[in-house]
Amino acid sequence: MRSDVLIIGAGGAGLVAAINAHSQGAKVRVITKEYPTRSQTCMAQGGINAALGNASEDSVEAHIQNTLKSAHGIANEEAVRLLCQRAPEAVEWLDSIGVCFSRTKDAKIAQRTLGGASAPRACYAKDYTGLKILHTLYDRCNALGIEILSERYLLNLVTQKSISSDVYIGGATFLNIRSGEVETYEAASVIVATGGYSRVYDSHSTNSTSSTGDGLATAIRAGARLSDMEFIQFHPTALKNSSILISESARGAGGYLLNSKGERFTNELAPRDEVARAINEEIQKGEDVFLDIRHLGEEFIDRELPQERKLAKLYENVDPVYELVPIKPVAHYTMGGIEVDENSSTKIKGLFAVGECANHKIHGANRLGGNSLLELVVFGGQVGINAAKYAKTFDKVIDASEQTQRDKNFVAEVKESTNQIDFYEKRTLIGNIFYNNVGISRDEMGLKEALDAIYKIQKELPFMGVKDRSKTYNTNLVEFIEFVNMLELCENVLVCAISRCESRGAHYRSDIPKQNDIAYKAHTITYREDGVLCVNFVE
Amino acid sequence: MKIKIARYMSKTKETALEYEVDLSDVTLLEVLNEIKTKQDATLSYSSGCRSSICGSCSMRVNDREVLACAYKVQDGDFIEPMKNSAVIRDLVVDMDRAYEFNAKAKAWQNSIKKGLNLSEENQTINELQSDCILCGSCYSVCPVYAVNDEFLGPFALTRVWRYVSDKRENEPQSKIDTIQTNGVWDCTLCNECTLVCPQGISSKADIEKLRMRSMASGHSDPSFATSFQGASFDGSPSF
Ligand SMILES: Cc1cc2nc3c(=O)[nH]c(=O)nc-3n(C[C@H](O)[C@H](O)[C@H](O)COP(=O)(O)OP(=O)(O)OC[C@H]3O[C@@H](n4cnc5c(N)ncnc54)[C@H](O)[C@@H]3O)c2cc1C
Ligand code: SF4
Ligand code: SF4
Ligand code: FES
Numbered sequence: 001m002r003s004d005v006l007i008i009g010a011g012g013a014g015l016v017a018a019i020n021a022h023s024q025g026a027k028v029r030v031i032t033k034e035y036p037t038r039s040q041t042c043m044a045q046g047g048i049n050a051a052l053g054n055a056s057e058d059s060v061e062a063h064i065q066n067t068l069k070s071a072h073g074i075a076n077e078e079a080v081r082l083l084c085q086r087a088p089e090a091v092e093w094l095d096s097i098g099v100c101f102s103r104t105k106d107a108k109i110a111q112r113t114l115g116g117a118s119a120p121r122a123c124y125a126k127d128y129t130g131l132k133i134l135h136t137l138y139d140r141c142n143a144l145g146i147e148i149l150s151e152r153y154l155l156n157l158v159t160q161k162s163i164s165s166d167v168y169i170g171g172a173t174f175l176n177i178r179s180g181e182v183e184t185y186e187a188a189s190v191i192v193a194t195g196g197y198s199r200v201y202d203s204h205s206t207n208s209t210s211s212t213g214d215g216l217a218t219a220i221r222a223g224a225r226l227s228d229m230e231f232i233q234f235h236p237t238a239l240k241n242s243s244i245l246i247s248e249s250a251r252g253a254g255g256y257l258l259n260s261k262g263e264r265f266t267n268e269l270a271p272r273d274e275v276a277r278a279i280n281e282e283i284q285k286g287e288d289v290f291l292d293i294r295h296l297g298e299e300f301i302d303r304e305l306p307q308e309r310k311l312a313k314l315y316e317n318v319d320p321v322y323e324l325v326p327i328k329p330v331a332h333y334t335m336g337g338i339e340v341d342e343n344s345s346t347k348i349k350g351l352f353a354v355g356e357c358a359n360h361k362i363h364g365a366n367r368l369g370g371n372s373l374l375e376l377v378v379f380g381g382q383v384g385i386n387a388a389k390y391a392k393t394f395d396k397v398i399d400a401s402e403q404t405q406r407d408k409n410f411v412a413e414v415k416e417s418t419n420q421i422d423f424y425e426k427r428t429l430i431g432n433i434f435y436n437n438v439g440i441s442r443d444e445m446g447l448k449e450a451l452d453a454i455y456k457i458q459k460e461l462p463f464m465g466v467k468d469r470s471k472t473y474n475t476n477l478v479e480f481i482e483f484v485n486m487l488e489l490c491e492n493v494l495v496c497a498i499s500r501c502e503s504r505g506a507h508y509r510s511d512i513p514k515q516n517d518i519a520y521k522a523h524t525i526t527y528r529e530d531g532v533l534c535v536n537f538v539e
Numbered sequence: 540m541k542i543k544i545a546r547y548m549s550k551t552k553e554t555a556l557e558y559e560v561d562l563s564d565v566t567l568l569e570v571l572n573e574i575k576t577k578q579d580a581t582l583s584y585s586s587g588c589r590s591s592i593c594g595s596c597s598m599r600v601n602d603r604e605v606l607a608c609a610y611k612v613q614d615g616d617f618i619e620p621m622k623n624s625a626v627i628r629d630l631v632v633d634m635d636r637a638y639e640f641n642a643k644a645k646a647w648q649n650s651i652k653k654g655l656n657l658s659e660e661n662q663t664i665n666e667l668q669s670d671c672i673l674c675g676s677c678y679s680v681c682p683v684y685a686v687n688d689e690f691l692g693p694f695a696l697t698r699v700w701r702y703v704s705d706k707r708e709n710e711p712q713s714k715i716d717t718i719q720t721n722g723v724w725d726c727t728l729c730n731e732c733t734l735v736c737p738q739g740i741s742s743k744a745d746i747e748k749l750r751m752r753s754m755a756s757g758h759s760d761p762s763f764a765t766s767f768q769g770a771s772f773d774g775s776p777s778f
Contacts, residue, residue, distance in 0.1 A: 034585075035634060037673045038593040095655055098648040098707055100669040103659040125669075131592060132669050139647035139698070150635065178627055208587040244590045311590055314609060317564075424576035467580035472548065473628040476580040 002398070003029040003147075004391035005384075006171060006187030008154050008215060011039035012130070012376035013355025014193035015137035018146050020384025021191075026391055029185065030148045031174060033210065033478070036138050040195055040208035041376070044130025045247035045307060046114050047122025048094075048377070049370035050087035054108040058119035060084050067371060070116045070271045071364020072505040073521050074228070079342065079362050083371070083378050090377040091123050099136045101125050113252040114369035116271035120252075122370040127247055127307040133373065151177040153478050154214055155407045157190065157222040158400040159348060167223055168349035170398035173407045177478060180471030182411060184404045188394035189350040189387040192219060192338060193380075196356035198232065200486045200493070201331035202431020204439075206238050206245040215357040217485035219338045220492070224346040225527040227339040227359045229489070230496035231506045233367055234440050235332035236275040237291050242315040243330045246308050248272075248369045250293050253304060258324065259287040273366045273506045276329040280440045283328065290324035297321075329440060333372065335363045335506065336493070339525060344383035350390055354383040361523065365505025414480060417465020423483045426457050426464070430490060442497060443511040451494040458487055495535050496524040542570065542612060544582065545619040547626045555617070567607040567618070568596055571630075584630040591737060594674035597621055598630045604676035604735040621679035637678050637692070644691045645717045646698035652707040661706045668701035668745060670738045677732035677742050689721040693732035693742030696722065700745040703752065715749070715756050723749045724760050 005021040007014045010032035021028045032039065051063040063084040068075055095101060095109065101123055102110040111120040125132040141148060152174040160170045171186035197213025198205040205211070220226050236257070237246045251257070251268040257275070259265055259282050266278035279289050293301060293308075298321045301309050312320045337359035344352045344360070354360075355376050362375060433453055437446035461484065468476035502516040503509045522537040540563065545555045558574050568586050575582050587593040589608045596607035599619045624632035641647075677693035684690060691699075699718055703711045726746045733741035750760070 034587060034593075034595065035638065035673075038585075038587050038595045040588070040593075042593050042672070043588050043590065092655075093651075095657075096651045096653055096707070098652075098702065098705060100662060100666055103657055103662040105659055107656045107658045107661075126666070128592075128670060131672065135669070135671070135673070139641070139702075142642045143645075143647040143649070145642075178633070208593065209589070210587055242589070307592070314566075314591070424580075470548075470581065473583050473631050475575075475583050 001184070002171075002186040003027045004187065005029070005189050005191065005387045006031065006185055007191045007193060008172060009039070009193035009195060009355065009357070010036035010148055011193060011195055011355060012041035012134055012137060012373060013380045014191070015134070015141055016377050016380025017191050017193060017354055017384035017387070019137065019140055019144065020381045021388040022144050022146055024385055024388035026388035028146050029187070030141070030146060031152050031154070031185065032148070032150055033153045033177065035150045036141070036148055037135055039134060040211055041134040041373075042131045043208060043245070044373055045127040045245070046249045046252070047112060047124035047129050047370045048091060048133070048373035049117070049121045049368070050091040050123055050374065051084065051119070051121055052088055052091065052109060052111060052123065053119070054104060055111040055120035058121055060087070062118050063087065063121060066117055067362065067368055070366045070368045070505070071362075072366060072515065073364065073517060074361070074504070074523060075364035076361035079360050083362050083374060086378045087374055090374060094133060094136070094377065097136055097140050099125065100132050112249055113269065114248050115251065115269050115275065116368045117370070122249075124249070127249060127305055130373065152183065153177055153481065154194065154218055155182065155410070155481070156403055157218055157351065158184070158186070158398070158403045159222050160396065160398060162396060166349060168396060169351040171400055173400070173404055175411065175478070175481070178473055180474060182404060182408045184400045186398045186400055188391035189352065191383055191387050192351070192353040192357055193355045194357045196334040197486065197489045198331040198334055200430065200490050201434050202428055203243055204431055204435040205331040206235055206243055207332070212482040212486050213334070213357070213489045214482065214485050215353070216338055217488040219346065219351070219353065220488065220526070220528055222348060222351070224348050224351060225339040225525050226492055227336060227523045227525050228496070229336035229492045229526060230500055230524060231335035231365050232331055232493070233272055233333040233335060233506045234276040234329040236272060236279050236329045237327045238330040238332075239312065239316050240326040240328050244311055244315050245332070246291060246312065246325060246327060247305070250291060250305055250308055253293070253296055253300070255291055255293040255296065258290045258292050261287070271366055272369070273508070276440050277508060279327075279329050289327055291320070291327050292324050293320050294322060333367055335359070335365065335367055336496070343386050344379055345386065350394065352383045352387050354379050365507060411477070414465050414477060415469050418463060419465040419467060420463045421460050423464040423480055426460070427483055427486070430454070430457065430486070434490070438493060438497060441508050441510045443509060444498065447494055447498045451491070451498065454487065454490045454494060458491070461487070491533060492526045495533055496526060499535050499537070500524060540612065540614045542616045542618060544630070545617075547620065547629055565612060567600065567605070567610045567612045567616075570612050571607060583628045592672055594672035597674040597676050597679070599679070604679050606674060606737050609737060621675060623679050623681065623684040624675070634675055637675055638673070640691050640695040641698060644695040644699050644722065645714060646695050646702065648702050648705065648708050649710045649713065652709065655707065657706055665701045665704045667740055668697050671697060671740055672738060674737060676735040676737065680731040680735050682729060682731065683725055683727060687721065687725055690725045691718060691722045693746070696726075696749060697740055697742045697745045700749055703749065712756055715753050715758070718749060719753065719758055723753055724762065
């Protein structure tokens with residue numbers, strides 16, 4: 001079952017990587033725990049950034065400067081330059097394979113303004129940008145005959161030690177969700193493209209329920225390093241009851257934020273961290289906060305924001321054409337990820353990472369809206385080519401039997417668990433603790449309390465497990481393993497957040513509200529050594 | 540509120556279980572989540588975005604295809620998995636075979652097109668078709684599968700129309716040629732697919748457009764070709 005390149009995750013990042021690895025003549029296999037088109041990338045609404053200057057004057061340099069500013073000093077300027085320079089080409093490529101971008105009257109790709117951008121820079125397809133990109137990529141993969149296996153859940157990466165004792169990758173193990181069997185897929189190189197970890201906030205997140213950070217947890221278990229895990233972006237405008245996102249394009253188009261008294265209280269187009277904090281302060285004061293787009297008019301809303309209207313009606317019972325939309329900020333994007341170098345390569349030879357699960361150090365402490373989809377295309381292209389090249393020179397042996405056996409045992413053990421403690425309850429509990437203590441505003445005491453809670457729950461893990469013991473399509477089992485992975489990441493986030501004694505971007509410490517460049521203009525790095533979680537700061 | 544859910548283990552329907560939940564004005568997905576996490580961890584279904592965009596949670600309520608995350612539950616509702624695909628368990632069906640029709644119908648743009656100048660009009664022509672979320676509701680409701688399980692089916696044909704109508708497609712003719720067998724002519728134009736589509740897409744209308752294009756490019760309705768003699772066929776298309 002060996003392939004040259006194994007790609008785990010079939011969102012935008014995974015599929016772009018697949019198309020590019022294939023272009024190098026590599027035998028590519030993509031595996032996802034859902035179906036490709038169900039990946040969270042389909043949820044992106046606002047757009048993808050590129051300084052095309054189609055709506056008004058813009059430049060690549062302005063895009064670079066906006067991105068660096070929002071990153072609060074800890075982005076890698078070279079990586080940001082690459083991202084922004086390649087953006088026009090990336091969008092042109094998407095256009096050339098059939099993505100239905102909205103157009104201007106003069107036959108150009110339409111662009112709109114998202115927060116923190118000095119020009120209308122986000123190319124969009126109504127408010128279905130991610131959907132149309134993801135589906136077109138999927139169609140492209142079909143056209144190329146790329147193998148995609150669905151409903152297989154990554155359990156662990158297979159690592160090998162060479163005689164010179166450096167660690168290299170050999171594939172990965174999966175739970176075939178349908179059959180309940182543990183399967184092993186060997187590969188010369190592996191690309192992790194499994195998306196972010198915002199679901200540690202449970203229902204206080206805009207994300208798909210699948211964004212449980214499996215790839216990151218697996219990577220750190222295998223010996224890779226994670227970085228900047230404390231930086232979690234809160235989106236200012238999610239629906240109050242369901243946490244479903246109302247796109248930033250609503251504010252970009254001129255929507256207002258109002259408190260219960262009907263007053264505006266912040267600049268709606270400031271970067272997300274500032275807007276989220278302003279809203280949070282209002283809520284702390286006891287105010288309700290609303291998004292007001294009534295003045296944009298029904299015709300405009302139906303043309304440019306149809307999904308927003310539908311979601312508000314369905315999940316909040318309000319029609320934004322006539323009514324205010326109740327909102328709150330919730331966890332939306334995780335800047336932290338598997339540490340990669342300029343080639344998208346991790347510490348483990350042959351192991352690459354891309355997309356929201358990776359940290360290419362382009363978002364720094366706060367991502368700009370529209371830069372994530374861009375990252376998928378630019379770095380997805382790069383990583384696909386690099387992984388294919390690496391695979392061509394691969395000449396080592398792979399023996400995955402040990403890892404496979406370990407994972408089979410693990411699955412069997414989980415099924416035999418006594419299950420005295422319900423993990424679903426703990427999952428909700430962690431989500432609440434994180435929203436309150438590790439949210440928009442944090443302080444040392446709250447963070448340490450949260451860490452204590454996580455340690456306690458880790459100790460209780462052996463008393464948890466599954467109630468469903470069957471083999472076929474056991475989502476209770478999958479959700480339990482996701483929960484174990486999230487626990488790992490919670491510890492990582494907290495250790496980083498406690499260590500970073502300053503405020504920067506999305507990491508706001510109310511006990512230390514100042515940015516401290518002397519001590520902390522650096523990336524947090526976490527890794528496990530003999531089971532102990534270590535944290536470092538590196539430039 | 541009480542609802543009933545059909546429980547399957549593989550192809551055999553085991554039973555239908557009744558659940559009582561203390562929630563009101565909520566989506567079916569919220570109810571399923573409540574049951575899964577608080578009452579019965581063995582209940583299986585798929586979901587993801589919870590906002591009607593990923594297409595994971597399509598199922599049938601009282602014989603009608605819906606997205607669980609968009610459907611507000613009513614007391615007494617009866618929930619079942621989708622039709623025309625093998626049930627894996629409970630409300631989960633195997634969509635692999637259905638999705639393969641995208642590949643069989645060659646639902647993609649044949650080659651990469653450089654140096655584009657698409658007008659707003661060019662772009663809006665297939666905007667609706669590219670809203671498809673591949674939820675499979677149309678596939679589940681389509682009656683043709685009862686007689687022909689090789690039918691390319693509604694969503695794959697809508698996808699073909701998306702690309703055929705796109706200015707970026709260099710070889711629309713080869714796309715049309717591909718969908719002649721088990722394709723456009725096998726549809727009964729019953730319109731069921733249109734009625735269930737959560738995105739307001741009419742595969743039936745797309746299939747009619749594809750038929751028109753097929754005729755214009757030299758293909759003919761194979762059923763007319765065989766039943767031609769003696770019939771009142773006057774040579775004009777029947778729609
Ligand atoms: C509501 C919303 C709106 C957004 N809007 C925008 C926007 O307008 N512009 C923008 O730039 N960004 C936006 N973003 C962010 C952007 O969409 C994401 O960062 C991006 O899509 C992530 O893509 P990805 O390919 O890295 O991961 P995903 O699309 O999340 O894909 C992850 C893949 O990995 C698979 N996977 C995960 N775990 C496993 C496992 N254990 N085993 C096997 N497979 C696994 C999943 O099934 C999936 O296929 C938005 C995000 C959300 C939630
Ligand atoms: S109109 Fe055609 S494709 Fe649609 S459900 Fe009826 S037979 Fe199937
Ligand atoms: S055409 Fe409509 S019903 Fe059919 S798969 Fe697409 S969105 Fe679903
Ligand atoms: S959960 Fe995505 S469509 Fe219902």
